[in-house]
Amino acid sequence: MYKQAFISENPYDLVILDLTVPDGMGGLETIQELLKFDSKVKAIISSGYSNDPIMANYKDHGFCGTISKPYTKADISEKLNKVLREKY
Structure with a gap:
């Protein structure tokens, strides 16, 4: 879906990826794939495991930022606004 949007006239502004996806592709694997065709992808990694080395680094x-679960509407709003304002 990201790739289709990327080549269309309506690319995503930002993606939030979960670090761990049972039986699926987690955030680290996903960002590696996205970076292959969009070196400027804005991605936030989200996890309930805030002590994970990927979250720390x-x-x-x-990634452009992190957000630890659980989070509130205010938390996500603040993080989205911060990442979208910054230039990477």
Whole structure:
């Protein structure tokens, strides 16, 4: 879906990826795939495991920010606004 949007006239502004997806592709694997065709992807990694090394070193893995679960509407709003304002 991201790739289709990327090549269309309506690309995504930002994606939020869950670090762990049981029986699926987690955030780290997903960001690696997205970066192959969009080096400027804005992605936030989300997890309930705030002590995970990927959460601590998110920029090293291509993410623009983190948000720990559980989060409130205010938390997500603040994080989205911050990431969308910054230039990467």
